[in-house]
Amino acid sequence: MASFRSRLALLLAVLCALTLTPATVAAGSAATGDSEGLVMPKAMGEGSTVTGWHIRSSAELAAGGARISQPDFGNSGWYPVAPRSTIVAGLVQNGHYPNLFHSTNMRDQVDRADFAVPWWYRTEFRAAGPERNTFLRIPGAVSRADVWLNGTPLGGVVGTYNAGEFDIGPLLRPGRNALAIRVHPSDPDRDFAISWLDWAQPAPDNNMGIWRDVRLVRTGPVTLLGSYVHTDLELPGMDSARLVAHAEVRNNSTWARNVVLRGRIGPHRLRKEVRLGAGETRTVAFPGVTVREPRVWWPAQLGEQPLYRLDLTAWTGYRLSDRDRTTFGVREVDSRLNESGDRQFLVNGKELQIRSAGWASDLLLRSRPERLRAQLGYVRDLGLNAIRLEGKLETPEFYEIADRTGIMLLTGWECCDKWEPWTSWGGEEWTAEDYPIARDSMAAQARVLRSHPSVIAFLIGSDIAPPEDVQRMYLAELEEAGWPNPVIPAAASRNAPEPLGPSGLKMEGPYDWVPPNYWYGNRFGAAFGFAGELSAGHSVPTVDSLRRMLSPEEREKLWRDPAAQQFHTGRGTPPFDNLELFSTALAQRYGAPTGLADYAEKAQLANYENTRAQFEAYARRMTAPRPATGLVYWMLNNAWPSLNWHLYDYYLNPGGAYFGAKKxxxxxxxxxxxxxxxxxxxxxxxxxxxxxxxxxxxxxxxxxxxxxxxxxxxxxxxxxxxxxxxxxxxxxxxxxxxxxxxxxxxxxxxxxxxxxxxTRPDVPDWDESxxxxxxxxxxxxxSGLGELPDAAIEVRARTGHAGTTVTLRNTSETIAPAVRATLRKPDGSRVLPVTWSDNYVSLWPGESVTLRASYQPRDAGGRPTVEVGGLNAVPTRG
Incomplete structure (x- = not known):
């Protein structure tokens, strides 16, 4: 009897999938203005990304949403854009703003008034006709959006991270359907948007638009809204783990339904029967299962990163209603305050130091998975084990890559704008409308993040912790979503009220140049406790990058007049709008620069010694009387070409700061x-x-x-x-x-x-900090480094499928400190991205060293050439 029922269930599921699959049409070419995209899901329990988008300013249109969302309106005169695209990103994609990031082009070539009015997104698709339980999901909008389908208003989505869902089944028409979304101007001080603070010049449109995938989802009468698995790892032996799977289930019907939930984790099968009331949503926990000898997920440098998968289906009667799939890792994360009141993280029972850096998304929020893979590859190569995401919560690929590479993530909201209005520099105070937006944003992001083993915490504040009522609101949503990780009130220690209390983190600077021995002090950002963000400030890129990002006049000002304001320093406002502190120290310590190349070369050495000193000081004091439990280097990368705060520049070019940190x-x-x-x-x-x-x-x-x-x-x-x-x-x-x-x-x-x-040390003046x-x-x-005789470096290189091996030999009678090797394409540009086994190496007379460079062959454009240089190394190619 059981065998017959199984066969019958399988037959009914196949018939269900066949009868409920709508007709579809292949996507047209965006370049020709065709708007029909392959957007309807093909089968029950599947979703599809909405494609075929076009954008246009409302200032150029007299019609409203009721007309624009009609299938016969058309896209003539509109810009075709990628499925994830802010307005300016779409205009850049269409060549409207060539070379936007060079020099002051973003200021001089863009009229920001163009983005003081709403803009429209529009696409068309085909459907078989009205279909129950078909949902449009929008994962947030910057800053808010109004949605129409086939002339009917669906409602709005408010906030960058506040997801919205609309039941569009009854509105679908046989044949062509049209979807229109109006996005409103963004102001980070007034809206739950994205701010670049003092990291970068703001995007001209303040990132107005849709930057994550809009999706269409078809299910049966019961929808699986999400799933997650709580893991309880036996410690310290790790011989077994208890896994408890959870499913968020919604009954879309106007009457009660019996639902059978089935799941599988490897060989372990799960089953649970529930009865849901009309319109009810419930989180259902399956009976726990025990995994013997589990494959444990570890951070980078401590082990492997195996992933498990939970497969779920929901059945009503013998009909498949929906399916869901979640990957997860078996690991335990804990966080506590030590005897010094500092934050300490434990992973799988081991106390470890968090070595992280601050993440910056692309300034235009462009989604480029290959670039993300390259950057997280850099993070692992740097020897870091974590990244802090302050309000730039990225697209799903980011978290998947972090899971696979073992990079832990400290996620959280950003400071100094609408997300943190309780600060003296924050945006407008929250109104009654703002609380549910912030609450629902927390709920939506908790569901995005909760299953990723790489995510180890959420910081609900940044520079200052939220007040008690906001803390309790966020904590309630995290608990409702099954959040398994620590919640930290802020990345700073200031004003940390209950219920979370002290953060155990410090944020006392520095953000601008300090000498290497600063990190061995006992005040402010020196190596003790957990530093939420700090660094020695500016990181000057190599000459290649300086030429790409700055005009000849800006390059001359850089080394001749360090106090001059530079457009590519932060937001262009004091104190980070110039390189005076960095450049003064550079000239005093290494000698006055003689030109741009000399300035950049010395800057690489300064960046190398300072980043190395920062990480080394924190390492040495890892087990001190007041342990250095973690740090967030400010920053890992840049949102656009910048002279500020990075370990590698916007072009993915690793310089002195990179290799100092790697060392x-x-x-x-x-x-x-x-x-x-x-x-x-x-x-x-x-x-x-x-x-x-x-x-x-x-x-x-x-x-x-x-x-x-x-x-x-x-x-x-x-x-x-x-x-x-x-x-x-x-x-x-x-x-x-x-x-x-x-x-x-x-x-x-x-x-x-x-x-x-x-022999003459740097002397920090702590009292004037x-x-x-x-x-x-x-x-x-x-300055003696500048007096070293020229060093001749012999170069031998061999390129194979896996990369290039370079052997350097110092054939001179002088020490050659910080010899750098660069790979160049046949056209003379750099091979990027690239990881080196080592670089900026010191060679004694007669000494040789072998370096290995790894890269994708497609990024080399042919057989690369090795260029060698350095402070006193005679430029050589091999």
């Missing part, structure tokens, strides 16, 4: 301490390291060996630090000198690290 975040790493001259070994991997040998050497500028210390039989535990030795105070050194460190096991090199230092900067009363003297 400082090695999984097994030997490093020097600026404060007490100690040499320590850091193990960020999953296993302890034994039988290590450490050699520390001090050299004069002319290459004379002044001191050598060695230690053998060194051990360091996983996620721990071991102090190995301390270099003595040495007299008679040259003003600029080198410290060289080597870590090895059985003669095999594991880590090498070179520092250029001064501001929220973004600590001045110095004395600069280090590194």
């Amino acid at each position: 400082g975040n090695e999984a097994l790493h030997v490093q020097y301490s600026y404060d007490d001259r100690s040499v320590v070994v850091v193990d960020r991997g999953s296993d302890p390291a034994r039988g290590l040998a450490v050699r520390a050497e001090v050299y004069d500028l002319d290459g004379t060996l002044v001191h050598r210390s060695e230690r053998h039989g060194v051990s360091v535990d996983s996620l721990d630090v071991t102090e190995v030795l301390t270099l003595p105070e040495l007299s008679g050194l040259s003003d600029t000198y080198f410290v060289r460190l080597d870590l090895s096991r059985d003669g095999r090199e594991l880590s090498r690290n070179t520092y250029w230092l001064s 501001s929220w973004y900067h600590t001045p110095v009363s004395q600069y280090a003297d590194l």
Whole structure:
């Protein structure tokens, strides 16, 4: 009898899928103005992305939504755009604004008044006719949208992250149907929009539009709105895990229904029968299942990132009504305040330091999955284990890539605008209308994020925690959505009321230049506690990127007049609208620049030493009396070509800051301490390291060996630090000198690290600190680097399918610090994106090193050429 029922159910499901599949028409060419897109779902339980969109300004149209959404209105004179496209992104796509990001083009070539009026989105599609339980889902709009279908208003969507759903089944017509969406102007101070704060010049339209997929979904009388799995991992042995699956189910009918829910996680089958009242939505928990020897998800550097899948179906009688699929990872995340009151994260029972950086989406919110993959590949290559997303909550691909690469995500809302009106610099105070928008935005994003193992927390505030009523509102929505992760009130410690109380994070700067030894201090952003955002400020790109982003006049101002305002520095407002602090320190420490190339070369060294010092200081104090439990480097990347805050530039070009951070975040790493001259070994991997040998050497500028210390039989535990030795105070050194460190096991090199230092140290003036900067009363003297004789570097390169291997050999009699290798295409441009095993390497006379560059062959445009240069390295190609 059971076998007969199973066969009958399968037959009915197939018939259901066949009879409910509407006729479809292939998508037309957007270039020709055809508007019919393949948008209707093909089968029960499936969804389709709405395509074939066109945009046009309301200032150019006399008609309203009732007319524009008629199938016979047409798209003549409209711009065809991608399914995810803000208004300006669509205009750029159509060539309306060529080279928008170069120089001041975004200011001079765009009339922002064009975006002070609403704009329209329009598309057409075919359907078989009215169909029950067909839903239009819009995942948010910047700043708000009104929706029409076939002349009928459906309602509105308000807020970037506030999803809306409309039952459009009764309105569908046989043949052509038309959908029109009117989006309204965006003001981050008044709307729940996206603000670029002081990160970048704002997009001309303030990102007005639809930037995530609009979808059409067909189901039966019962809809699966989502699903998730709570995992309870047995600790510390991790021999088993208890999995509890949940399904959010809605009865679309006007009468009660019996529903059978079936699920599967690998070999484990799930079943649950429920009765839903008319129009009822309920979250249903399945009986838990136990997985023996689970495949555990780990952050990068600590293990693998296996994913499980939950497959769900909902049945009414013997008819398939809907299906849903969710991937998840088996892992445990906890967060608590330690004895010092600092935030500490634990993953799978292990206390670990969060090494992260601040994320910036593309300024026009353009969705480019390949670019996202490249950037998260950079994050892993940098040795970071996390990213903070302050209000830029990205598209679904971002989270999927993070899941697969082991990059943890600290998600949350942004500061200083409508999302945080309780600050002195915030937007307008919330009205009665605003609370449900913020509440529903939280509910929608919790459902997007909750199943991703990469997501480890949500920060409901940024610079200041929300008041009690807003906290409780957000917490209620997170609980309703089955949120499994810690909730943190803010990325700062200021004003953290109940119920969440203190955040355990600090946000005391700096954001502009400070010397490398700043990070070893005991105040403000120095290495202790958990820093929600901080860095030494400006990161000057290489000359290639400077030429792409700046005009000749702007490039001259950059090195000749550092106090001059630059359009590509933040928002163009003080204190981050110029490079005066950075450039003054650069000239004082390395010597006055002689031209743009010299300025950029010295800037790479300055960025290298500072990012390395920041991550190394936090690493050394990982187990200090007041541990350094985490930091968010400000920032990882830029929304557009910028001179501010990045580890790699907008063109995905890694420079000195990148390789300094990469060096400082090695999984097994030997490093020097600026404060007490100690040499320590850091193990960020999953296993302890034994039988290590450490050699520390001090050299004069002319290459004379002044001191050598060695230690053998060194051990360091996983996620721990071991102090190995301390270099003595040495007299008679040259003003600029080198410290060289080597870590090895059985003669095999594991880590090498070179520092250029001064007998005249930087002296931070802590008492004169501001929220973004600590001045110095004395600069280090590194000008000797500019006096080094030219170094000849021999280059041998071999290119294969997996990339290019480069061997560099110093054939001169002088030290060559920070020798950089660059891959160039046949046309002379750089091969990007690219990851190097190492770069900006120091070579002693006669020494050689082999580097490996990995990239996609399609990005090389042919066989690449290797270019070598550096502060005193004679430019060479090989």
